Amino acid sequence: MKSIAVSKNQDEKLSVPSAVGDWALLVVGGQLNHMRDCTPAGWTGKYAGGEDIRSCTVAVKMVADPSDTQNIVWKSPDPAHNGRHVAVLMVFDGTKVKSLVPGTPGKSADGWKNGPFPQITGFVQHDVNTNPLATFPPNVESLTNGAWGKSTEGSWSSIVVGYAQSAYVPPSDTGVKTLFGVDVRLKEQNDSLDPTLADGSRIGVNVWDGIRETPTLTVRAIPEGAKTIAELLATPHFIVGHRGGSQSWPEHTEIGYTQAVDYHAHALEFSAARSKDGVWFGCHDKSLSRLVPALTKNADEYTWAEIKAEASKTQYMPATIDWLMDTYSKSHVIVFDPKHKLGEWEAVCDMFKGMEQKVILKSYGDSKWAFDGMRARGFKTWGYAYISDTSAKWYPDFLAGKVCDILSMEFNAPQTVWDALKASGLPTVAHIPADADQLKTGWSRGAMGAIVSGIAAACERAA
Helix, strand or coil, rough: CCCEEEEECCCCEEECCCCCCCCCEEEEEEECCCCCCCCCCCCEEEEEEEEEEEEEEEEEEEECCCHHHHCCCCCCCCCCCCCCEEEEEEECCCCCEEEEECCCCCCCCCCCCCCCCEEEEEEEEEEEEECCCCCCCCCCEEEEHHHHHCCCCCCCCEEEEEECCCCCCCCCCCCCEEEEEEEEEECCCCCCCCCCCCCCCCCEEEEEEECCCCCCCCCCCCCCCCCCHHHHHCCCEEEEHHCCCCCCCCCHHHHHHHHHHCCCEEEEEEEEEEEECCCCEEECCCCCCCCCCCCCCEEHCCHHHHHHHHHCCCCCCCCEHHHHHHHHHCCCCEEEEEEEHHHHHHHHHHHHHCCCCEEEEEEECCCHHHHHHHCCCCCCEEEECCHHHHHCHHHHHHHHCCCCCEEEEEEEECHHHHHHHHCCCCCEEEECCCCHHHHHHHHCCCCCCCCEEEEEEECCCCC
16 A cells, blocks of 8 residues: 545545556445445446445546546535545555455455455444444454544544455454455566476476577466456456457457467457358458458458458458457457448357357447347347447437447546446446557546557557
8 A cells, every 4th residue: 555545524535646557445434324326436436325334435446647546525425414424545556456346345244255365355333432443353454443533532433444365254343334345456576477386497498490499588378368258347457359459460360369368358359241152250341452452342242262362462361250269269258240241140149159158249339229139149249339429319228228238438538428338337348549548548437348459558468
């Protein structure tokens, strides 16, 4: 933890210093059960309230600008909430913390007290003046012991926060009303993914080229991604390789997809065309002429053999969906966009039958006519929209989850647009950041994931 601020006055704004890339955590507790969600705009939060747990908000944000942790408003949206209010604002070092993932506060810590670790754990206590502050066991490192909220003159409220790296028994004092847990994902600290032996020595491989033997500089393992859609959507700040990383490598190529995997993409996106003889291959446009000038007609007017003959003369020899599925569908979710062949959605569903937990079907946000059939067949659907679409007739249904299952929006859309997307309760994706700064902007808006074109510029390489 780098810094902390606490308050018992909901009219007091909280401020702590931070740097770009740090992670901020805000915990708000209310004496009564109707304080309502106090997640600030642009943050990702979880709220719970009830007679037995009172009110609690736990929210996180990756810092895109130091002003993100200045003058934070945490006041109850309910003007009738006139009970006691307490809040803690903390900042954690972004060079060490990869992400913070808040869980839903509750009466019990059973969902996280046994892991995963490390985690930030805590509770909100509402009690009478004669009762002491509850405490965690010694194996939980204290981040704030809550003494700032304790009173000996009257009833009081406070928040206790700790850092746990092993299983613990949370306090069960009567005044402990709400418990919360935040999953902490740490960055790799040794700057190497190279395997080592038990004694720490490096594993090496020598390459013989027929003349000389050369030791390799690294033998890092190629990383796996998200194996199922459920795993993908549970991954904080998941990365989808846009056409395999279209700004970093030739789009829709085998080398592009392989490089995207090497840069820790969790899922791979495939925009598709279909050849005259029925081969699905990577192609965003109606024609291949943008990438292969010799192919001037529509993609579906050529046989696959004709496409290969010309495309193989360029750096844009497209991968087929069969190759992508054979190579990476066991280790990565595949996001399939049929583009100009959306009318053949039934054939697409037939092609991926049995892969409903691993393949997401993607299209423009006004495609309810196709999404309805896809969803009826058991597929998760991804709709993308632009700032200009927010006034479209179909957009309210898009926000309401009546169109698709995953909502995608421009990474730099106004915060008000992103707040409406997040309020839907559906998974949200930022498109299409091309570098690290643009990706950070998407995270700062509150996106759960991002479909990234400039993967080499935005993500860390494994090998």
